[in-house]
Amino acid sequence: MNAIARTWPACVSALQLDKLRMGESVSDEVRAHVAGCAKCGEAMKGLQLDEPLPALRVVPLRRIWPRLVAGLSVAAAASVLLVLRPIDGVRTKGESGPFLEMYVQHLDLVRRVEPGEAVAAGDAIRFAATSRVPSYVAVLSLDPRGRASVYVPVTEVRAGRDVALPIATRLDATVGEERIVGVFYGQQFDLEPLRAALEGGNFVEPGGCRVNRWSFVKR
Amino acid sequence: MTVDVERLYRSHGQIVLRRARTLLGSEPDAQEALQEVFASLLRAPDSLRSASSVVGWLYQATTHYCLNQLRNRRTGARLLQVRPPPDALAPSPEPLAEVRSLLSLLPDEVAAAVVYHHLDGMTHAEVAELLGCSRRKVGYLLERAGESLAQAESA
Structure with a gap:
């Protein structure tokens, strides 16, 4: 247990000091102690991060996609178009398997992202699933630095066309080609091994899953 | 009560980032944790509405996320049969690196108790x-943590 000895340097816990800093309620005893204790005062100063935070990448849905419903209707009407550029072939909406589409909001404009299309850092993206049967879907991304992340965790979606997935994601500033992997499965599944495999370059389509792959370019 | 997540992110995001840096020891992973903790709030705002303290909720959510990440590093390394990154699991000059390695061995609740008590200086209460x-x-x-870690150290 040597490695995990108590390392906190003050008398009052970090939680109490953070509560005090953020104006939450703490006991009078804690407040009085911190006011007169140099060690706790120093520790409280050390909790403050004086640096700007990056933009919140996941965007509250009430703020964006005000026109998504209308946009989705237009997209559905234009369904003869090729909607994905799979890396291992071509998938069209006429196929029976489930598939994803990606929408992007740039400033106030929401549009569907066509294969290989360029998007900008700071744009918000969102996915919509089309499937004949209820299923579970997740979306992974492999960014230009080779880092895999979860854009949409495993989410149950109803059968239907262009069912919007619940999470929108703000793109970060890393430019280059970003690969997207959408995974459909008939039941809940563990996404982390797939994310790790994607990052490790060992991603193999799991048995029983339908996988959509495509890419877009971030500039 | 409506949770204004963007506002909360601006006012309290630094708590999550600072904590994630300590627990994960990696700037990209800490930035990811920052985004994920607030994304979880968007997915399930009720979890915060029922909490008695916003700061307490952020401590819990960040700790839970980071401990999962520490375990995932270990599991991912095993699944892919590669050696884990040296800064992630092996002892190094950075004092907390060994702590992270040990935390990844413990069950979630035990590891959380260790973090709160030993790293944050919280009382048992x-x-x-x-x-x-x-x-x-x-x-x-x-x-239990003490016993598990003593076993791990002697193995």
Whole structure:
């Protein structure tokens, strides 16, 4: 247990000091102690991060996609178009398997992202699933630095066309080609091994899953 | 009550980032944790509405996320049959690197108790409140952590 000895340097816990800093309620005893204790005062100063935070990448849905419903209707009407550029072939909406589409909001404009299309850092993206049967879907991304992340965790979606997935994601500033992997499965599944495999370059389509792959370019 | 997540992110995001840096020891991973903790709030705002303290909720959510990440590093390394990154699991000059390695071996609740008590300096009563258990159970969890880590160190 040597490695995990108590390392906190003050008398009052970090939680109490953070509560005090953020104006939450703490006991009078804690407040009085911190006011007169140099060690706790120093520790409280050390909790403050004086640096700007990056933009919140996941965007509250009430703020964006005000026109998504209308946009989705237009997209559905234009369904003869090729909607994905799979890396291992071509998938069209006429196929029976489930598939994803990606929408992007740039400033106030929401549009569907066509294969290989360029998007900008700071744009918000969102996915919509089309499937004949209820299923579970997740979306992974492999960014230009080779880092895999979860854009949409495993989410149950109803059968239907262009069912919007619940999470929108703000793109970060890393430019280059970003690969997207959408995974459909008939039941809940563990996404982390797939994310790790994607990052490790060992991603193999799991048995029983339908996988959509495509890419877009971030500039 | 409506949770204004963007506002909360601006006012309290630094708590999550600071904590994630300490627990994960990696700037990209800490930035990811920052985004994920607030994304979880968008997915399930009720979890915060029922909490008695915003700061306490952020401590819990960040700790839970980071401990999962530490375990995932270990699991991912095993699944892919590669050696884990040296800064992630092996002892290094950075004092907390060994702690992270040890935390990844412990069950979630035990590891959380260790973080709250040893790294954050919380009393058993504070840990009990965050974990939603009795002080007696906190004592048991810390004792269990000690035993597990002693075994790991002697193995």
